[in-house]
Amino acid sequence: MNSRDAFRRTMQAANTGRPVFVPIVYRLAARIEQTPLLDMVSDPTSYANVLEGAYKLLKQDAIITNFDPTLEVESLGCQLDWRKDYDLPVVADWATCDLATTGVDSSGRIPVLLEATKRLIQTRGREVAIIGVMTGPCSLATNIAEHAELDKKYSFEKIVSQAGGQLTRFTRNLGEVKVDAIIVREDLLAEKYYGELLAHEKAYTAVYATLFNLTRFYNVAGLVMVKGQKLEDLAALSQKLGPNGLALSGQKLNEVDLTFLKELSASRKLAIGLPLPLTGRDEANDRLQIYEDFISKFNPGGFFYTSDGEVPPDIPLGTIRDITSRIKGVPES
Numbered sequence: 390m391n392s393r394d395a396f397r398r399t400m401q402a403a404n405t406g407r408p409v410f411v412p413i414v415y416r417l418a419a420r421i422e423q424t425p426l427l428d429m430v431s432d433p434t435s436y437a438n439v440l441e442g443a444y445k446l447l448k449q450d451a452i453i454t455n456f457d458p459t460l461e462v463e464s465l466g467c468q469l470d471w472r473k474d475y476d477l478p479v480v481a482d483w484a485t486c487d488l489a490t491t492g493v494d495s496s497g498r499i500p501v502l503l504e505a506t507k508r509l510i511q512t513r514g515r516e517v518a519i520i521g522v523m524t525g526p527c528s529l530a531t532n533i534a535e536h537a538e539l540d541k542k543y544s545f546e547k548i549v550s551q552a553g554g555q556l557t558r559f560t561r562n563l564g565e566v567k568v569d570a571i572i573v574r575e576d577l578l579a580e581k582y583y584g585e586l587l588a589h590e591k592a593y594t595a596v597y598a599t600l601f602n603l604t605r606f607y608n609v610a611g612l613v614m615v616k617g618q619k620l621e622d623l624a625a626l627s628q629k630l631g632p633n634g635l636a637l638s639g640q641k642l643n644e645v646d647l648t649f650l651k652e653l654s655a656s657r658k659l660a661i662g663l664p665l666p667l668t669g670r671d672e673a674n675d676r677l678q679i680y681e682d683f684i685s686k687f688n689p690g691g692f693f694y695t696s697d698g699e700v701p702p703d704i705p706l707g708t709i710r711d712i713t714s715r716i717k718g719v720p721e722s
Contacts, residue, residue, distance in 0.1 A: 392450035396518035396569060400610035400633050402658045402691030408684060410449055410694045410716045411520070411636075411662065412709060415456035416475045416702035418443035425474040430455075430498050436505035441513060446706070448713055451518035451569070454506050456699050458577055461524050461555065462486065462532065464497030475702040486537040488551040493559045507566045518569040523560070525575035525613065526553050526596040527585045532577075546592040553596030560600050564607030571609055573600065576616035576638050576698070583622045590629070597630045604633070612636050612660065616698075620649050627657050634660030634691070638698045641676070647683045654691035661689075664697035670708045677712065 390398070390406055398404040419426045422439040429439045444452050459478050463469055468482035493499050510519050524532075530549045533539075543551070563571055575582045586593050604611035610633040613626065617639035627635065642650070642663065650661050663680050666672050677694070684692060694716060700709060 391515075392517045393515065393569065396451055396693075397610070399691060399693050400570065400660045402654050402660060402689075404690045404693075405688070407716065407718065408663075408680075408693045409451065409518075410713055411451040411453070411518070412447070412449050412665075412667065412696040412713075413453050413456050413699045414443055414447065414449065414696075414709075415453060415699055416477070417700050417704065417709075420475050420702040421446060421706070426476070427471045427474075427478075430457075430501060433501050433504035433508060436501060437508040437512070440505070440509055444513065444517065447709060448717070449517075450717075451520050452509060452513065453520050453522060453572075454509070454568070455502055455522050456574075458524050458528070458532075458574065460498060460502070461493055461529055461559070464493040464499050465491050465533075465555065466496075467537075480536070483536045484538050486533065486539065488533070488537075488539060488543070488548070488555075491555075493555045494562045499559065499562070503562050503566055506563070506568060510567055514567070514569075520570045520572060521563040521568045522572045522574060523556055523563075524577065525573040526556060526593055526600075527575050527582060528577040529556065530593075531585060545589065549589060549592040549596060553599065556596065557599050557603065560603045561607075564603060564609050567607075568609055570612060570633075571604060572612045572614050572636055573632075574614045576614045578616075579639065580617045582615055583618060583626065586626070586629075594629055597632075601631055601633075610634060610660070612662070614638065614662075616640075620646060623650075624653055627653065627659055632659070634662065636662035636695055638664045638695075640664060643679070644683055647680070651683075651687055651689045651692070654689055658691070660691045660693060662693050662695035665694055665712065666697045667700055667704060667709055667712065670705075670711065673708065673712055674715075677715065 469478040470481035612634040
């Protein structure tokens, strides 16, 4: 069973082999290939080659195609400021944000991303999972509501609906290029996420229902990435939203926590990404040991490993390669 097959079985909470490792490698890929991030994302050939080059070195079980929260707002007309070579851009001007006439699949960097993803799937899609990432409806709608100077008065529920419509188009595009999974990022709101979801639950759950209906239609796993959420809220989230999985970040999990997550995974056939802090080799190994001890006893078919947020572009490469080798049970080459 190769990495892609193991990943897809994990999304069904039915993996019987070792847990797959899905580190969030984005800017690090650009650094590995010594290609400034702006150059990478401006050309589909460069983009695909950079991600493939990083995969050849790191040998992770899945390739993350992007991890940039400005991607969607740029496609809605916002102007960006690009700074250092491996820094994410920042929004320099919200005044041109337009919810009514722009389309995420036809403007900004998303068309380049989609073409690069298509090429990556052609070259590596048989052996390794290819995962798209998008900003979640809660994170996108609150960002727009707080910053944008829209040309007419929108109720907040209308902003949610309009933002959700754009994410629906993006989801359809990713499904059509045949990614294996889509990560919906709500980690951007950190601990505020669940409260925000409940504050406008009807509007948000309508968007999520559409997104995850589409992922099911395209046979794509839909995951929600969260940060620092209470475990009991994760159970409620999975019931309200119906994702295939949750990718956790900002949490230091012990055996009691892992037992709760194992039961949640089993009861809902839910994949759960366990976060590894990769900024320090000792901490990463200590956390991995806790996970390995638990998994060796209970063999939860839906657990997988991920990085605790994006892997920093300045990480010593030996750290992530050592962790990958340990997880995969093969010596570093």
